[in-house]
Amino acid sequence: MSFSEKNKAMTELLYQLADDDFIHAHRGSEWLGLAPHIEEDVAFSSINQDTMGHAAMYYKLLEDLGEGKADDLSHRRKPEQYRNAIILEERNGSGEYLESPQYDWAFTVIRHFFYDVSKKIRLESLKQSSYEPLSEAARKILTEQYYHLMHWEVWFKQLMTSTAKARKKMEAAIFKVWDDFGGVLTLGPYGDEMVKAGLIEDEEVLKTRFTERMQKYFQSVDFKLVTEPQMKRGDGRAGVHTPDLEHALSTLSEVYVSDAEAAGW
Amino acid sequence: MKKDHHESDAFYEEFEVFSKKKDGSPIQHQFSLLAPNEEMALIMAKENFFRREPAVDIWVVKRSNIRKLAQSEKEALKKLDKPYRETKGYADLNRRWRAFKEKGKDEWLKGEKEA
Amino acid sequence: MIEQLTFDVLNDEQKYQHFMERINRGEKIEADDWMPDDYRQALIRLISMHGISEIMGALPEKEWVPKAPTLNRKLAIMAKVQDEMGHGQLLLRVAEDLMKPLGKNRDNIMQDLFSKRLKFHNVFHMPSPTWGDAAVIAWLVDGAAILSQTMMLDTSYGPYGRALKRICQEESFHAKHGESLVLSLAEGTDKQKQMLQEAVNRWWDALLMFFGPKSKNETGHSNVDKNIKYKLRTKTNEQLRQEFLTKYVPKMKLIGLDIPDKTIRFDEDKQEWIYKEPDWNEFKKIVSGNGPKTNERLHLRQSSYEQNEWVREALGHISSAAVG
Known part of the structure; x- marks a missing residue:
């Protein structure tokens, strides 16, 4: 494959990785001060910081490839230029984060748990990436993934095996996340080129690993799900997004774009 | 809104948190936290008390499992x-x-x- | 066993005398030790207010977590607000242990907050409409908090002292973070400088109020004397306010900020700052739960607490099931 084909595959993959972590960390951080109890608030925030830190590492790799400044890439692109999965941009619940947010903890636990399971599988594959800076980043990020996964696994198992009310909320959240989780597992329109360039393994291979892993978790809490994860609202890797992303980005970039003359913040 | 205090009491169990700073150092008491059970206490302990401080080992102990000294007993230690x-x-x-x-x-x- | 009953056989007056001797010798009182009700109540009032102020203090800054301008600022402010929640955790644990013999727990603290029985610091009732406010909070509100917390490090209550020690260690990061935010705006465009100055104008009175009134003449009551007798604190409100002005007024002037008080000056003879008194009636109004943002922030905290009730119920269920 030509240099420009390979370069396109590489930047597309890096945007997916960066944008996934960026928007996911943002949704998590909106919980700051509002989690079910104070100790969890503190613990959850560390996970969001780590994840935002991972996004910053990927944006830096894009900067090194000449795509522009990391802060511009994260704060100045148009919504259709983002490559994150749609399920990750979804609001935590109805309401603004400052006014009567009706956040759903079950949805948050499920989305974070599924995401961290898939993220670990993806990182294991990226360790073998032909692009050395990416494989090195993957190795670093993996060191933080163990405790993130442990955190959500504890929440998942406990809420799934507690009261009937909690079980019902958790199952509803599983179905909701499953409907769009295919969007996290896909490599998007340039997936074949990414695989050809040796950047990452085939998405079908990764997807199988994920579903097998999830089946084990489901069995451990006596839950069954026979369908594959879907992509009902479209492919974020292809630039398809919901109004939730646009709304989030206008908040995230409000200050950064407020003064065109500003050299520093 | 009527609240069932029994449930929230059960959620707010006290755990004492201990840690070992580095290989070879002794286990030391750090602080306490509230969590509904041991597993939760452990995942909370790490980020509540070791965001910056190093730790190579962390223990959580349910406070009710600790036999402490009463004040008379403490006075008698002199x-x-x-x-x-x-x-x-x-x-x-x-x-x-x-x-x-x-x-x-x-x-x-x-x-x-x-x- | 019989020999060890020596302390138990003392009457209340003797216990009180024994207690005050310990305080005056500089010994530290621990949660399970005997203490007079008056001391326990003073501690509960002081520490639960301090703790809940940290929790409520996370809210005005939290508004700026997603809006922080760069990746690095987003990370740093997240870490800082997380620390505030962490400080709240430490302090509420200390308060909860003191309240336990009275049959109360964290849930009671939350209910007291929602019903406005439990008060929180005046500064956290105020709006923070711009990024400049985030910078001023991080630099000056935290700066004020550092001074009053450092003063209490040697408090007679052991668990409070240990919590403050952890808190003060983290505050050194907060101080740098605040300076960095303010300097970036002060070095920036006219628009950025103006944003900073306007935030200072909004916060000045609240900062002076932060340390509390000089004496009870201003607000009708004060717990300062009692807190000094029990060695919970070592300095008066006014001493702290003077320290604050000495530390920050020259720095503010150095970076080109106007102090929003034309009369402020340092009196060389008296060796103290002369400044315009803030409106203490306004202070009373704010801390009793009628500040500009009080109801909105209480609503935010209360609604999230109630919405997550099912989580605490579910896991409380696991805990009791596991114990049998």
Whole structure:
């Protein structure tokens, strides 16, 4: 494959990785001060910081490839230029984060748990990436993934095996996340080129690993799900997004774009 | 809104958190936290108390499993001096060694003269 | 066993005398030790207010977590607000242990907050409409908090002292973070400088109020004397306010900020700052739960607490099931 084909595959993959972590960390951080109890608030925030830190590492790799400044890439692109999965941009619940947010903890636990399971599988594959800076980043990020996964696994198992009310909320959240989780597992329109360039393994291979892993978790809490994860609202890797992303980005970039003359913040 | 305090009491269990700073150091008490069970207490402990401080091991112990001293018992820990089992009870040793050294010098000098 | 009953056989007066001797010798009182009700109540009032102020203090800054301008600023402010929540955790644990013999727990603290029985610091009732406010909070509100917390490090209550020690260690990061935010705006465009100055104008009175009134003449009551007698604190409100002005007024002037008090000056003879008194009636109004943002922030905290009730119920269920 030509240099420009390979370069396109590489930047597309890096945007997916960066944008996934960026928007996911943002949704998590909106919980700051509002989690079910104070100790969890503190613990959850560390996970969001780590994840935002991972996004910053990927944006830096894009900067090194000449795509522009990391802060511009994260704060100045148009919504259709983002490559994150749609399920990750979804609001935590109805309401603004400052006014009567009706956040759903079950949805948050499920989305974070599924995401961290898939993220670990993806990182294991990226360790073998032909692009050395990416494989090195993957190795670093993996060191933080163990405790993130442990955190959500504890929440998942406990809420799934507690009261009937909690079980019902958790199952509803599983179905909701499953409907769009295919969007996290896909490599998007340039997936074949990414695989050809040796950047990452085939998405079908990764997807199988994920579903097998999830089946084990489901069995451990006596839950069954026979369908594959879907992509009902479209492919974020292809630039398809919901109004939730646009709304989030206008908040995230409000200050950064407020003064065109500003050299520093 | 009517609340069931029994449930929230069960959620708010007290756990004491201990940690080991680095390989070879002793386990030390850090602080306490509220969590519904051991597993939760552990995942909370790490980020609540070791965001910056290093830790190579973390323990969580349910407070109700700790037998502590009552105040009378603590007061009773104050001991009378037992000088015979501390170094300060043997403060006279230096003086006595010095005496031997002085004497030894004299003995030696005496020997020199006689020879 | 019989020999060990010596402390238990003392009457209340003797226990009180024994307690005050310990305080005056500089010994530290621990949660399970005997203490007079008056001391316990003073501690509960002081520490639960301090703790809940940290929790409520996370809210005005939290508004700026997603809006922080760069990746690095987003990370740093997240870490800082997380620390505030962490400080709240430490302090509430200390308060909860003191309240336990009275049959109360964290849930009671939350309910007291929602019903406005439990008060929180005046500064956290105020709006923070711009990024400049985030910078001023991080630099000056935290700066004020550092001074009052450092003063209490040697408090007679052991658990409070240990919590403050952890808190003060983290505050050194907060101080740098605040300076960095303010300097970036002060070095920036006219628009950025103006944003900073306007935030200072908004916060000045609240900062002076932060340390509390000089004496009870201003607000009708004060717990300062009692807190000094029990060695919970070592300095008066006014001493702290003077320290604050000495530390920050010259720095503010150095970076080109106007102090929003034309009369402020340092009196060389008296060796103290002369400044315009803030409106103490306004202070009373704010801390009793009628500040500009009080109801909105209480609503935010209360609604999230109630919405997550099912989580605490579910896991409380696991805990009791596991114990049998």
